[in-house]
Amino acid sequence: MNAGRALRRITAAFLAAAAFCVQASALGLSEADSALLKSYETSLAAADPAAAAAFLGDAGFAERLKEADPRKAADLTAKARGLKDLKDLLSKPWRDDQELELSQALALRVDLDTPLSLVGVGPEPEKVPAWMARYGGYTDGRTAQVKGAIRQYETVKSVFEYGEAPSEQVWARYTLRERNGLLAAKASGKLERMINNETRTGKEFQEQVRADELFRYLDPAGRARYQRYLTQLSVAETAKAGLSPGELEGIKDQPIEQQMYLLGAMFDGSESRPRDPAERRTERRVDGARQSMPGETLSYENNRMLTEMLRNALPGELKGTAAGNRVLAFYKGDKPQLAIESCRGCYAKYEPSTGRIVLDSDMIQQYLRVNDIRTEDLLQSKEKVDALAEYISPIVVHEASHQMQHARSDGAGTYDPYVQEDEIESNSFEASYTAEKLKKDAHFRRLFAGMRGVSTYADQRLKLAQRFNRNPDDFGELVRRQYYYGLPSYDAASSQVLAAVSGELERRKTLDAAELDEIESGSVPLQDAMGMTAAEVTGSVTRLSGEALAKIQSDLMSGAGGEGEAVGYEELLKEGRSAPVRSRVPAL
Amino acid sequence: MTRLLTALFLLCGCANAGDQPPSPGGKASAKAPAPVSAAADRFSCRRPAGWEAKNGTERERAADIQKLELLGPRADKAPVMIYASFYGQANQVFAGYEDFIERNSKNILGETESETEKFGPVKKTTLSGRKVFAFDSEIKEYLDPESKAGDSVVIKEKFYVEPVKGGFFVLHYYAPASVYKKYLPVFREFSASCRVR
Numbered sequence: 187m188n189a190g191r192a193l194r195r196i197t198a199a200f201l202a203a204a205a206f207c208v209q210a211s212a213l214g215l216s217e218a219d220s221a222l223l224k225s226y227e228t229s230l231a232a233a234d235p236a237a238a239a240a241f242l243g244d245a246g247f248a249e250r251l252k253e254a255d256p257r258k259a260a261d262l263t264a265k266a267r268g269l270k271d272l273k274d275l276l277s278k279p280w281r282d283d284q285e286l287e288l289s290q291a292l293a294l295r296v297d298l299d300t301p302l303s304l305v306g307v308g309p310e311p312e313k314v315p316a317w318m319a320r321y322g323g324y325t326d327g328r329t330a331q332v333k334g335a336i337r338q339y340e341t342v343k344s345v346f347e348y349g350e351a352p353s354e355q356v357w358a359r360y361t362l363r364e365r366n367g368l369l370a371a372k373a374s375g376k377l378e379r380m381i382n383n384e385t386r387t388g389k390e391f392q393e394q395v396r397a398d399e400l401f402r403y404l405d406p407a408g409r410a411r412y413q414r415y416l417t418q419l420s421v422a423e424t425a426k427a428g429l430s431p432g433e434l435e436g437i438k439d440q441p442i443e444q445q446m447y448l449l450g451a452m453f454d455g456s457e458s459r460p461r462d463p464a465e466r467r468t469e470r471r472v473d474g475a476r477q478s479m480p481g482e483t484l485s486y487e488n489n490r491m492l493t494e495m496l497r498n499a500l501p502g503e504l505k506g507t508a509a510g511n512r513v514l515a516f517y518k519g520d521k522p523q524l525a526i527e528s529c530r531g532c533y534a535k536y537e538p539s540t541g542r543i544v545l546d547s548d549m550i551q552q553y554l555r556v557n558d559i560r561t562e563d564l565l566q567s568k569e570k571v572d573a574l575a576e577y578i579s580p581i582v583v584h585e586a587s588h589q590m591q592h593a594r595s596d597g598a599g600t601y602d603p604y605v606q607e608d609e610i611e612s613n614s615f616e617a618s619y620t621a622e623k624l625k626k627d628a629h630f631r632r633l634f635a636g637m638r639g640v641s642t643y644a645d646q647r648l649k650l651a652q653r654f655n656r657n658p659d660d661f662g663e664l665v666r667r668q669y670y671y672g673l674p675s676y677d678a679a680s681s682q683v684l685a686a687v688s689g690e691l692e693r694r695k696t697l698d699a700a701e702l703d704e705i706e707s708g709s710v711p712l713q714d715a716m717g718m719t720a721a722e723v724t725g726s727v728t729r730l731s732g733e734a735l736a737k738i739q740s741d742l743m744s745g746a747g748g749e750g751e752a753v754g755y756e757e758l759l760k761e762g763r764s765a766p767v768r769s770r771v772p773a774l
Numbered sequence: 775m776t777r778l779l780t781a782l783f784l785l786c787g788c789a790n791a792g793d794q795p796p797s798p799g800g801k802a803s804a805k806a807p808a809p810v811s812a813a814a815d816r817f818s819c820r821r822p823a824g825w826e827a828k829n830g831t832e833r834e835r836a837a838d839i840q841k842l843e844l845l846g847p848r849a850d851k852a853p854v855m856i857y858a859s860f861y862g863q864a865n866q867v868f869a870g871y872e873d874f875i876e877r878n879s880k881n882i883l884g885e886t887e888s889e890t891e892k893f894g895p896v897k898k899t900t901l902s903g904r905k906v907f908a909f910d911s912e913i914k915e916y917l918d919p920e921s922k923a924g925d926s927v928v929i930k931e932k933f934y935v936e937p938v939k940g941g942f943f944v945l946h947y948y949a950p951a952s953v954y955k956k957y958l959p960v961f962r963e964f965s966a967s968c969r970v971r
Contacts, residue, residue: 284851410922531922546922584920613919624882635883642916642924645890650919652882659839659867660857667845667853669919 214254222247223258230265233305235321238269257692264689268301271682272314276324280331286402287672288335293362294721296336301686301724311336311362337365345372345400369403376400377412385439387422395419407531414475418442421475425449425468446476450555467639473555474640482554484547488561489526495565496545497521499575500582506626509619510579513586516593522586526550533643534581536588538717543585545578549643553577556640576630577637579623580647584616601741603683603720605676610662613669617654617661620647679720680742686724687739694732702732712737816840816860817943820967822960825856838862838941844964846957850927850950851917856961857946858968860938871907871935871942878933879909890914901945902966907935912951930954934965943970 215223229237241248241262252259272295280288294300296308303309307317315332318324334341339354342365346352360368380395395401395416404412422445426434429452437448453469484492501521504510522543529535529546536543553574554564564570588608595602623630637644654661666675674682694702710718710726715734723730723738730738819842821827830841839861846854861868868874879896880886886893896909910932917925928951936943945968947961 278848284848287851406921406923409925413923413925529922532920533922548922621882631883639889642922646916646919646924648882649913649916653915655882656878657867659834659841663843663855667855668851668915668917671851671853 215250219247219250219254223251226262227258230262230269230305233269233302233307233317233321235269235273238266238273241266242270257695260688260692264301264685265305267681267685268295269305269307271295272302272307272317276318276328276332280328282331285331285334288331289337289362289366290672292332292335293366294725297361297363297725301689309361310358311360311365312338312358336362337369342369345369345403366403366405369400370405370408373400373402373404374408374411377404377408377415381411381415381443382441385441385445387419387426387442387445389423392416392419392423405531410531415442418446418475421468421471422446422449425472428465428468443477446472447479450476450479470556470640473558474552476555478551478555482551482560484526484551484561488565489547491565492550492561492571493524493526495571496575496578497524499568499572500579502572503575503579504583504619507619507622509583509587509615509622512615513583513590516586516590522582522589524582534578534585536585536592538592541589543582543589545581550574550578552641552643553637556637573629573633576627576633577644580616580620580651581643583619584612587612587615601716601738603676603679603718603723604673605679605720606666606670606673607676609670609673610665613650613665614654614658614661616647617651618658620651621655624648624651674720683720683723684739684742686727687730687735687742690727690730691732691735691739694735705729706731710734815971816862816938816940817842817858817968817970819858819964819969822964825960830859837866838864839867846949846960847953849953851925852915852927852929852950854949854953854957855946856948856964857944858964859944859946860941860970861944862941865941868942871937874942874944875907875909875933875935878911881913901934901936902968904936904970907933909933927951932958932961936970938970943968 226237226241230241248259248263251262275288275291275295292311292314295302296311296314297303298309300308307313314336315329315338318329318332339357342357343351343354357365376398384391401412419442422442426437426445426449429437433452437445440448449472453472498521501514504513523541525540525542525544526547527544528548529544533546533549534543553559554561559570564574591602591608591611620634624634634644634648638648639645653664694705697705705728708729709731710729711731712734715723715730715738718726727735817840821842821844826845828843828845830839830843834841839859841860842858844856844858846856848854861871861874868877875896879893881888881891881893885891886895891913892911894910896907899906899908901908910930912928912930914926915929917927930949930951932947934945945961945965947958949957
């Protein structure tokens, strides 16, 4: 062997060994652990899910690394957890009709600055199927599902009109969140044009609207409008079947809202003649589905007056029920702050920034139309306002429960992300209230029984109360698995947020003063961060102030929050227990 | 000589040279799922393969409720679930088996049928030689009770209720209508395997 070459080989080996030994001694790790660390770093940087599982399962090594180098430990833990989370997500049995759920779940994970993006699985959505192909084990069907869920160009380009589709290169640069936003806007635009211009209402047209691929991408508010449009088409078609040729001629070439308006006016105009139950039922459905006419809407002044009247009427409705008494005790003799506005896809919401419970104006106006109540008559009748207060009381109890949750975490000054346990508590409050009112208040019972066929709001309140009444003990699991499946549990949310926040805190320890100043100057302050959801925190962790990161980490590590389920639900369970039932079931 | 020097340099200062670190990404020891018999004090049942099982909480046990929840695949955005539950006399949820049947065999307005619901009659039958009450329901349930969109799924359920010493035992099957028949045999087999003590 050439002497020079041999010397170079010896020197290279010496330097490698020396570097190896230096690293080992600098970190305080054994040689074996150092070699293991190097392997993990390489494998996790390559987004290897098997390495992630091995790292997370190696508690002993993780402890030793945390003692030796906390920054590295936090960094590798966040990456490993992100990969395990993605593997678990894609291992679930997703059906084809769950594409929207899968897309939303991926959008949270594969975004700018998320743990997955740091290991190269994102933010470009196409990196997900590439990762699946690299690490194998996925069926063609699953891969196709994911390509649909990430809105891959080939799966969406057909919904664009000729000439308006972005190029594939441009599309590739959009994150999944941006893609979903663009598609939702496009779908919403098409729906509005249809509502404003289309005159057909027949079964064939209804099927065409149902089958339109673009409407798959509607956001929740758009989806609500879409469902209402389908209801209007169906109701209009049924109502027109009973019209004379002359009456039909005056309606058929109008867009849907105008058709509903004219149909409503026709029914109102024929009040003097007797009608059979079927016709009356159709009239109520028309009234439920159409827009409000002048006289049925709320002007600014009427809105303010009605809001104040409802505030005064609500305590009387809530009193005497377990959940209602709990809400009244929370307000301590005061009344909830209410507002009547468009809620865009929801019936009501609690606004932490203003302390108001916002009631959807559409919901209230629908109630007035179906019950033939003009606004002026409503405002002059305490009885009618009391009835409206009765109608909205279940959803007010629900939102008041959310207000109580905010008060609890604000009072404790802790970070408390929005999780399934919050909705278990609020839905239990609402359902328990409604179930008790149905038993005790005949007027309440008649009101909801009468509204359920024409108002989705009323039917939903009854169904929720029914599910709770059938088995309060199983109710919480159903809330998790069916109603709020896409919302994380407290454990899942706190784990994900803690990993992200801890990793970011460790990363900032490696930055110099100038870099830290730059981050702080444009950062999200503590007060704003405390109100963020888990997804918002993990998605914007690099933009949070250091104070916010430290506070959130401290709160989650101390296990604060997530108590709502036990506090609200358990006691309602006891208070809502039904009295012994005389047996109507024959003995076996 | 070259080889000796190289070997010496590589061995210097490196303790634990004999330790072989586990290779990351190596397969964890895979355990084949063993047949599981899920047991509580008052009942035992054989868990179907591939279904996720969850026992009741300590809080429930303290409240004289023993429960086994089985979670199957999802369909139409809703879960497929099977429950085996024992309710003791001290439980605060139901006054007795009659209360359970009354609340689950009618809607909340006391009807057995409406535009969106249907409850079958309560029948006396036998299950593995034991006398039980059986009934079912079919209900349009909402996927999100707060959303104006009103997306829904038709849920079908089947119940077996057995009065026993010290309380009553319930077997409950919950599934979207589209897959109800598919997993009904799983529920039947599971139900037949349950033994109440």
